[in-house]
Amino acid sequence: MTHSPHTAPPTRLQRVLASDFVFDFTRAPLAILAAAVVAFLFLVAILAPAVAPTNPFDPASLNLMNGFTPPMTDNMFTGERFVMGTDDQGRDLLSAIIYGLRVSLFVGVMSVLLAMGIGVSLGLVAGYVGGWLDNLIMRIADIQLTFPSILIAMLIFGVLRGIIPPDLRDEMAIFVLIAAIGLSEWVPFARTVRATTLVEKEKEYVQAARLIGLRRGQIMWRHILPNVIGPVLVIATITLALAIIAEATLSFLGVGAPPTEPSLGTLIRIGQDYLFSGEWWILTFPAVTLLALALSVNLLGDWLKDTLNPRLR
Amino acid sequence: MPDDSYLTVTGLSRHFDISEPWLARLVSGRGGRLLTAVDDVSFSIAKGRTYALVGESGSGKSTIARMIVGLERPDSGTIRIDGQTAFDPVSGPTQDSSLRQKLQMVFQSPYSSLNPRWRVGDILMEPIRAFGLISEETAQQRRVQELLDQVGLSAPDADRFPHEFSGGQRQRISIARALASNPHFIVCDEPTSALDVSVQAQVLNLLKQLQRDLQLTYLFISHDMAVVRVMAHRIGVLKDGRLVEENEPGALIESPREPYTRMLMDSTPRFAGGMAG
Amino acid sequence: MTTPLLHVDGLSVEFPQRRQRLQALDGISFTLEAGEVLGFVGESGAGKSLTGAAIMGLLEPPGRITAGSITLEGRRIDGNAAGVRGREIGMIFQDPLTSLNPLRTVGDQLVETIQLHLNLPAEAAGARAAQLLEEVGIDPARRGAFPHEFSGGMRQRIVIALALAPEPKLIIADEPTTALDVSIQAQVLALLRRLCKERGAAVILITHDMGVIAETTDRVAVLYAGRLVEDGLTAAVIAAPRHPYTRGLMASTPNLDAVSVDTVLPQIPGSMPGLSALPDGCRFHPRCDVALPDCSRVAPVFAHGVACHKFAAEQKGEAADAG
Numbered sequence: 001m002t003h004s005p006h007t008a009p010p011t012r013l014q015r016v017l018a019s020d021f022v023f024d025f026t027r028a029p030l031a032i033l034a035a036a037v038v039a040f041l042f043l044v045a046i047l048a049p050a051v052a053p054t055n056p057f058d059p060a061s062l063n064l065m066n067g068f069t070p071p072m073t074d075n076m077f078t079g080e081r082f083v084m085g086t087d088d089q090g091r092d093l094l095s096a097i098i099y100g101l102r103v104s105l106f107v108g109v110m111s112v113l114l115a116m117g118i119g120v121s122l123g124l125v126a127g128y129v130g131g132w133l134d135n136l137i138m139r140i141a142d143i144q145l146t147f148p149s150i151l152i153a154m155l156i157f158g159v160l161r162g163i164i165p166p167d168l169r170d171e172m173a174i175f176v177l178i179a180a181i182g183l184s185e186w187v188p189f190a191r192t193v194r195a196t197t198l199v200e201k202e203k204e205y206v207q208a209a210r211l212i213g214l215r216r217g218q219i220m221w222r223h224i225l226p227n228v229i230g231p232v233l234v235i236a237t238i239t240l241a242l243a244i245i246a247e248a249t250l251s252f253l254g255v256g257a258p259p260t261e262p263s264l265g266t267l268i269r270i271g272q273d274y275l276f277s278g279e280w281w282i283l284t285f286p287a288v289t290l291l292a293l294a295l296s297v298n299l300l301g302d303w304l305k306d307t308l309n310p311r312l313r
Numbered sequence: 314m315p316d317d318s319y320l321t322v323t324g325l326s327r328h329f330d331i332s333e334p335w336l337a338r339l340v341s342g343r344g345g346r347l348l349t350a351v352d353d354v355s356f357s358i359a360k361g362r363t364y365a366l367v368g369e370s371g372s373g374k375s376t377i378a379r380m381i382v383g384l385e386r387p388d389s390g391t392i393r394i395d396g397q398t399a400f401d402p403v404s405g406p407t408q409d410s411s412l413r414q415k416l417q418m419v420f421q422s423p424y425s426s427l428n429p430r431w432r433v434g435d436i437l438m439e440p441i442r443a444f445g446l447i448s449e450e451t452a453q454q455r456r457v458q459e460l461l462d463q464v465g466l467s468a469p470d471a472d473r474f475p476h477e478f479s480g481g482q483r484q485r486i487s488i489a490r491a492l493a494s495n496p497h498f499i500v501c502d503e504p505t506s507a508l509d510v511s512v513q514a515q516v517l518n519l520l521k522q523l524q525r526d527l528q529l530t531y532l533f534i535s536h537d538m539a540v541v542r543v544m545a546h547r548i549g550v551l552k553d554g555r556l557v558e559e560n561e562p563g564a565l566i567e568s569p570r571e572p573y574t575r576m577l578m579d580s581t582p583r584f585a586g587g588m589a590g
Numbered sequence: 591m592t593t594p595l596l597h598v599d600g601l602s603v604e605f606p607q608r609r610q611r612l613q614a615l616d617g618i619s620f621t622l623e624a625g626e627v628l629g630f631v632g633e634s635g636a637g638k639s640l641t642g643a644a645i646m647g648l649l650e651p652p653g654r655i656t657a658g659s660i661t662l663e664g665r666r667i668d669g670n671a672a673g674v675r676g677r678e679i680g681m682i683f684q685d686p687l688t689s690l691n692p693l694r695t696v697g698d699q700l701v702e703t704i705q706l707h708l709n710l711p712a713e714a715a716g717a718r719a720a721q722l723l724e725e726v727g728i729d730p731a732r733r734g735a736f737p738h739e740f741s742g743g744m745r746q747r748i749v750i751a752l753a754l755a756p757e758p759k760l761i762i763a764d765e766p767t768t769a770l771d772v773s774i775q776a777q778v779l780a781l782l783r784r785l786c787k788e789r790g791a792a793v794i795l796i797t798h799d800m801g802v803i804a805e806t807t808d809r810v811a812v813l814y815a816g817r818l819v820e821d822g823l824t825a826a827v828i829a830a831p832r833h834p835y836t837r838g839l840m841a842s843t844p845n846l847d848a849v850s851v852d853t854v855l856p857q858i859p860g861s862m863p864g865l866s867a868l869p870d871g872c873r874f875h876p877r878c879d880v881a882l883p884d885c886s887r888v889a890p891v892f893a894h895g896v897a898c899h900k901f902a903a904e905q906k907g908e909a910a911d912a913g
Contacts, residue, residue, distance in 0.1 A: 009472040040776045152487040204426035207384055208487075212494065226430035250346050363851070369771035479861040480634075509633035509798065514842035514857035521854070536772065539801075539844040546851055566846060580776040582801025583846055584828050 005032050034299035039184050045102040052095040053083075057260070066090030066210050068274075085281040087270060095280065096267055097289050103263035104290070107177050108244040112236050114182025115243075119189020120232060124220045126190065127197025138194070141187045152184035153246055157255055173258045181246050185239050192235055195229040230308050237301035241294045246289055264290045318357035319498060319530040320364075320381070325390035327376050348377045352554040354390075358498075358547075363524065363531040365541040367577070368551030374534045378502045381532065382418050395497065398429075414444045417491035421503040423483035427475040433486055434471030437461070460489040461506040462469060463526075464519060465492045481512035488519065498530045505540065542565040542566060550574045593664045595792050596645070596760060601668075601687050602646055603637075605865070611798075612865040614640050614653065616816045619892070624759065627783060627793040629824065631800060631839070634816040635862050636813040638796045642762045643688025646681055652661035662760070666906035677707045679773045680753030680791075682763040682782075686745035690737040696723075696748050697733025700755055707756030722751040724907060726781060743774035750782055754789065761786060764796045803829050812836045815862055815873040822895040832896040836873045872899065 016022060025031055034092050037131040044051055065077040069194045071085040071093075084093040126134040144152060194309075198204065201224065209219050250256035251265025252272075259266065264286050271283030332338060332345035351373040358364040366374045378386040381392055383399070383406050390402040395415060400406045413461060420426040427436060437457045442447075447453045456466050464485040475483055491499050501520065505513040517540065523529060537539050541548055542562050549559045550571065558571040569575045596781065603615035615637045622628050630638040643649050645660055647670070660668040667674050675681070683689055691699055700719035704710055710718065720730035726747040728740075737745055743783045746766060758901055763782060767775035779795075783806055786793045786899040795807055803810050803824060810827050812820040812835065841856035860877040861868060869876055875885035880900050890897045 007478075020608055071410055202421035205428040208418070208420065208426060208490065209439070210384060211382055211413070211418055213410050214443060222426055227428070265359055272425045307345075369773065374634075479864075481861050509862070510800070511633060511838055511842045511858035512861050514855040515859070517844070518855050518857055521851075537844070538772075539846050541845045542846050543851060543853070543855060552867045559646070562851065576773055578846060581846055582776070582799060582805050582838070584801055584804030584843075 005062075020090050023309060028303055028307075029300060031303040034296040034303070037296040038300060041289075041296075042105060043103060044098055045105045046174065048098045050103045051210070052098040054092045054095045056091045058097055058098040063090045068279050070112055070279075071285075082085070084285045085279075087282050088274065088279075093267075093285055096262065097264070097286055099266050100262050100264045100286060101289060101293070103174070103257050103261055104247055104265070104293070107174060107181065107257070107263065108240050109248070110178045111181035111185065112240045112245045114178060115185035115239060116189055116232065116236055118182070119186035120225070120228070122186070123190035123193025124197055124224060124228070126203050127194040128216065128220050128224065137190065141190055142189055144184075147200040149184040150246055150249055153250060154181040154253075157250065170258045170260060173256075174261060177247060177256050180250070181243050182298045184206060186241060188235050188239065189232060192231050193228050196231060197224055200224050200227050202238070234301060234305045234308055237297060237304055241297040241301060244290070244294050244297065263284050264293075278280055317359050317364075319395055320532065321357040321391075321393045322377075322381065323391045323393075324354045325351055325354045325377065325380060325392070327373070327385065328388055340346050349554050351380070351387075354551075354554070354556050356549050356556060356559060357433060358530055358532060359476050360530055360548040361524070362527045363533050363544055363561050365533040365545030365548045366551055367535055367538060367541045367548060369536055372551040372555070373554035374536075375502055376554075378418070378500045378532060378534050382416055382500050383413065389462060399573040400452075410444065410446060414446075414494045415497045415526055416500075416557075417494060417496040417498070418500045418502065419484070419487050419491050419504045422507055423480040423487065424507075426487050426492075427483055431474070432471065433461075433466075433473055433475065433478075436475075436486065437471070437489055437493050440490060444494050446494065456493075460492055463523065464489045465515075479512070480508050481515055484508060484512075485519065488516075488523070492523070492527070496529070498532070500532045500534070502534045503536065504533075506536065513540070520544070538566075538578055539583070550577065592814075593661075594621040594825070595624045595626075595663060597661045598641075598658070599661075601641065601644060601655065601660065603640055603649065603653055604656045605653045607866075610866060613868070614816050614865055615644065617658065618657075618816075618818050620811055622760070622792050622794065624792055625787065625790045626809060627786065627795060627807045629803040629810040630796045630813060631798065631803050631810055632813035633798055633839075635734075635815065635861055635864070637816040638798075638813050639764050640816075641680075641813070642764050642794060642796050644668075645671070646675055646679060646762060648675075648681075649830075676703075676758075677756050678759050680712045680756065680758040680761045682746070682749050682753050682766045684765040684768050686742065686749045687737065689749045690745065692737055695734050695736055700733070700748075700752060703752055703755045718755070722755055723748075725785060726751045729776075731825065743770050743778060743885060746770060746778050747781065749842060750778070750785065754785060757789065758791060760792045760794065762796070766795070767802070768797070768799075769875040775802075776805075781804075800828075800840050801878065812839070815868060816865070817873060817889075818822055818892060819874065819896065819898070820896045821892075832894070832901050833874075833898050834878045834880055834900065838877075848879070872897070 010018065049055070063078060065090050066075050066080055066086050067090040069075045069080070069082050069086040071083060072081065073079055080092065082092050084094055087096065122137050123304065126137040157176060160176045160179055161169060195257065206219060206223055209223050247256055247263060248265030248268065250261045252269045254269065257263040257266050267286035268283060268290065270287060274282050315445065327349045327350045329350055330345065331348045333343065338345065340483045349518060354377060356364065366377060376385060380387045386406060387400055388403055394412060397412050398407065399412060437460050438453060441453055441456060445458055445518065453535050457471055462472055466482065466485055475486065478486065490548065504520070505516050507517060520531070524531060533544050545562055548561065548562055548565050549556050550556070550573065554574050557576050558565065558569065565574065566578060568579065599619050601615055601618040602613065605612040605614055629712050630641060632638045635640050643654060655668055658668055662674060662678060697719055700722060700843060703713045704715040704718050705712070719733060723730045723733060728744060728747055735782070740748065752794065759783065767784065774844055779802060782793065797803060807824045809901045810822065810824045811818055814835050820827060820836045827836060828840070831840060838858035842858060844855065862874060863873065869886070871887045872885045872890050875881045878885065882899050883905065884899050893902065
């Protein structure tokens with residue numbers, strides 16, 4: 001009386017390749033392009049020491065005589081050529097962008113992970129435990145939502161910087177930045193996870209888990225979490241774009257990445273000073289890179305949302 | 314009460330607070346409202362037998378089922394299972410995991426009763442590990458295979474996900490999960506009402522066969538008189554939270570004492586099928 | 591020879607999916623006379639609701655009719671069912687709330703439907719609405735109430751009144767009582783049958799319940815995996831089902847007259863195949879206990895009210911014996 005097909009269950013790889021997700025992806029040119037751009041930028045950032053022509057932070061590689069060399073032009077003193085030109089200190093802009101990208105992506109990814117960790121945990125607890133704890137968490141979320149997140153991030157940045165001893169400030173700057181952006185972006189995660197948890201916890205599989213005596217934490221972690229992770233990934237992608245922009249904004253305003261570790265935002269701030277004196281490339285190349293990155297991540301997030309949404313029950 | 318009763322429920326009651334939020338009550342001046350879902354219900358189930366609670370929506374049958382397995386707390390009454398007190402108003406629900414292990418439930422929906430992200434093998438493994446029944450890995454695997462076999466599924470099914478199965482097969486998985494902790498008593502809450510009839514018969518037959526093979530005691534919850542007729546050794550009819558009539562199936566169906574029972578039976582659609590039976 | 595009220599001929603419906611096209615209905619043909627109550631019975635996935643939706647022109651995209659025709663009183667309505675929907679064909683769904691506007695009183699909704707379709711002045715429409723409510727067993731004084739103020743059974747009565755309001759020729763009722771308690775189910779079905787008979791309106795009753803078919807319909811069409819497997823007068827089909835699936839369906843329905851709890855219920859092994867894995871030949875053959883070698887290769891032709899190789903072979907045998 002066995003009705004199941006007698007074929008072996010498909011392997012994990014077969015499942016992935018046969019999924020609707022992969023099928024839809026191979027038919028969405030924009031998503032493929034966006035994914036390619038994101039993958040390329042990530043790769044370049046990770047491999048920065050190997051692919052960058054120079055190490056822009058190594059003072060030995062700098063030659064002030066190379067300052068303000070336009071792109072693809074021989075420097076009139078040294079005769080050197082730079083694909084994207086150089087900045088005021090003669091730093092190769094392409095290398096600066098690659099290293100800046102590294103900082104931007106690191107801060108972006110880490111702050112999204114932080115926001116996701118906080119948001120998902122609080123959302124699960126609020127949804128599953130409910131009661132006053134739910135009220136407390138969601139009211140904090142409501143209050144936070146009434147302020148623009150960049151303002152929250154600046155506030156947190158200021159407070160954290162105040163706490164840290166001055167001699168560690170530059171060293172810790174990147175982590176302060178991550179904390180500030182992460183703490184300002186957890187609310188969408190918490191709200192979505194809470195809503196999904198409220199639906200999932202009423203399902204019978206959760207009651208079956210209660211019947212065998214699993215504790216709340218085990219049920220949340222093992223049963224509910226895997227079922228709320230779909231929408232979380234969508235939000236994570238969209239938040240990554242937001243976090244990258246937030247980092248760039250903070251750095252542009254001078255409260256973000258320190259000059260010793262310039263991010264794309266820092267480079268844009270520097271470039272801005274020279275825009276009107278004719279050295280357009282110092283601003284333009286970092287800005288275009290930031291635009292390509294943020295736009296691609298956003299497109300990818302939108303596509304994910306559209307693809308996964310019909311199946312979010 | 315006969316001595317061979319496995320489960321005894323005495324004076325079970327449950328009220329639900331259906332009041333409006335306090336602010337709305339304050340504005341409208343209306344007081345709180347209580348809905349009596351279960352009202353002083355008492356019955357007992359003999360070991361190895363099936364007791365069916367039948368009733369329409371809102372009769373309180375599912376609330377009784379949930380109170381017995383401990384998913385819901387009674388307001389009053391006592392529940393005794395296999396000589397142990399599972400609930401009494403003074404000490405509350407027992408925390409004894411050996412009692413919980415004897416007590417399992419098969420749910421109504423074949424779709425939401427299995428975690429969609431878990432493989433069938435993991436679903437069946439969970440009770441085995443949670444109760445610490447088998448510690449050795451290969452013995453655990455063997456037990457999972459045995460469970461699949463008992464419900465008519467095959468060994469490779471352990472590596473599949475629930476969505477790869479039909480409704481009837483999922484209900485079999487649900488039954489296998491209930492069996493995993495070696496229970497003596499299973500509450501079946503409308504286990505076939507979401508299934509097609511041809512598959513319903515398979516699942517009902519499976520439940521009957523498991524009862525014989527494993528000496529299981531069932532509490533069977535249903536809205537369908539005809540299903541209850543073929544499943545139960547004793548039937549209790551619930552109406553608005555009260556047990557209005559209780560009897561052996563034959564006697565109940567041939568000579569119901571309550572007009573409500575008669576009405577339930579008269580409105581059950583039937584056909585004098587030439588091939589049926 | 592008169593034109594039948596509804597004639598469906600070779601209706602096929604397809605759902606294009608990502609990697610394949612799923613054929614949900616395959617060559618469904620039947621006719622329906624005025625005033626007749628036809629039951630569509632089958633298990634989930636058989637295509638019974640889909641047939642109703644195709645007639646109403648309510649196929650959910652990307653579903654589409656790929657072959658066949660639907661004619662109402664001689665007029666083709668496949669492709670432009672919007673013209674007849676509501677007016678000439680009324681629809682009753684499982685959940686009454688899908689057909690009722692929660693923000694308007696039931697009286698207003700009835701009056702609006704009557705005025706829209708029958709072109710009556712407001713006063714006459716109001717009187718008509720009251721009369722319809724009376725007929726479905728609802729106090730016309732309650733016409734000012736909103737849908738949520740009624741119970742499930744009452745709501746379904748209101749939906750019946752709404753469907754009957756434009757005096758349609760055909761009512762398609764898709765599992766109209768599945769969400770209701772049995773005690774109310776019987777009343778609602780009896781009401782639907784009586785009101786349609788009085789008006790001479792035909793009914794297509796879609797249900798999974800053989801008991802409902804037996805008690806409510808004049809004729810029954812049995813569907814399995816998108817094909818019509820049996821069609822005949824209800825009494826005749828119930829007395830002597832020809833298709834093994836119909837037999838199995840009836841046998842596995844639990845019966846109040848069952849002898850003992852210790853008997854094993856007759857069951858059909860397996861379950862209905864999914865649309866993506868339809869077997870060749872007769873789609874029922876993997877579950878059939880009387881399958882012939884041909885059954886797995888050739889789809890049986892629908893003849894003598896049934897699509898079954900075994901039945902055809904027996905017929906031939908009897909004819910040969912007689913000759």
